[in-house]
Amino acid sequence: MRLPTVHCRQFEGKGSQGKKSQIIYDSEIVGPDCEQFFDREWLARHCDRCAPKRGQAVLFSNGDGEFVYKRYHRGGLPGRMVKRSYWYHDLDETRMWREFHLLDRMRSLDLPVPRPVAARCEKLSPLTYGGELVTEKIPDSQSLTEMLSRAPLPAEAWSKVGRAIAGFHRQRVYHADLNASNILLTRAGEVFLVDFDKSEIREKLTARAALANLQRLHRSLCKLRRRLPVFHFAEDDWRALRSGYDAAVAAG
Ligand SMILES: Nc1ncnc2c1ncn2[C@@H]1O[C@H](COP(=O)(O)OP(=O)(O)O)[C@@H](O)[C@H]1O
Numbered sequence: 001m002r003l004p005t006v007h008c009r010q011f012e013g014k015g016s017q018g019k020k021s022q023i024i025y026d027s028e029i030v031g032p033d034c035e036q037f038f039d040r041e042w043l044a045r046h047c048d049r050c051a052p053k054r055g056q057a058v059l060f061s062n063g064d065g066e067f068v069y070k071r072y073h074r075g076g077l078p079g080r081m082v083k084r085s086y087w088y089h090d091l092d093e094t095r096m097w098r099e100f101h102l103l104d105r106m107r108s109l110d111l112p113v114p115r116p117v118a119a120r121c122e123k124l125s126p127l128t129y130g131g132e133l134v135t136e137k138i139p140d141s142q143s144l145t146e147m148l149s150r151a152p153l154p155a156e157a158w159s160k161v162g163r164a165i166a167g168f169h170r171q172r173v174y175h176a177d178l179n180a181s182n183i184l185l186t187r188a189g190e191v192f193l194v195d196f197d198k199s200e201i202r203e204k205l206t207a208r209a210a211l212a213n214l215q216r217l218h219r220s221l222c223k224l225r226r227r228l229p230v231f232h233f234a235e236d237d238w239r240a241l242r243s244g245y246d247a248a249v250a251a252g
């Protein structure tokens with residue numbers, strides 16, 4: 001069993017409609033009442049702007065804190081059923097527990113990721129589960145997708161994104177879905193990565209796996225350029241990202 005960090009607490013929650021649920025939270029930030037974050041009505045009252053839509057991250061505030069809520073789902077192609085259940089094997093192996101602990105571990109390695117706040121795993125049937133994760137909002141941040149649909153980025157910013165990715169690779173982190181929406185840039189120019197579902201710290205991160213991460217990001221940028229009416233991405237930008245990445249890898 002993976003040992004939770006000292007400030008992580010776990011308890012059996014009430015769950016919705018009589019379902020059994022387990023909750024994990026960071027007791028330095030919230031208390032056991034964080035269970036309310038997973039209540040649809042509570043969330044709708046505390047979220048920014050809109051009511052939570054399915055398959056979308058929700059920004060909400062509680063006291064002085066600002067948080068981001070996401071529900072795990074698979075599939076989700078437009079018009080298709082969004083499936084929210086997974087086969088249950090062991091709590092530590094659930095998507096939300098893995099992502100919660102991975103974020104915690106990456107933060108202890110000083111990697112720029114959001115702080116995990118709470119997660120819930122709900123047994124949907126004896127063999128299946130679903131769940132949610134809440135993280136601390138990265139203040140003053142926008143995703144690369146949002147930024148590039150407004151204005152181009154200077155080469156230095158692209159290079160910084162490359163250096164940030166290299167920092168993760170140096171710690172053997174494999175990001176399972178490195179795309180432009182999972183890269184956040186703050187107003188102060190810091191780069192954060194989010195959305196570590198199915199990601200992992202590998203015993204050894206091969207050059208091939210690292211390259212697969214970069215290629216996925218490149219494909220995502222090209223796809224957005226094709227699909228969005230305005231999207232500032234040119235091959236020179238990619239070269240700037242690669243040179244930042246390569247320099248950071250070489251500096252080791
Ligand atoms: N901690 C965070 N702080 C600020 N924005 C976030 C945070 N986590 C997610 N987001 C925003 O919400 C979007 C969706 O969250 P993400 O974790 O990527 O879930 P999904 O599985 O829906 O892609 C991200 O692209 C990012 O723009």
Ligand SMILES: [Mg+2]
Binds near residue numbers: 181182194195
């Ligand atoms: Mg995402």
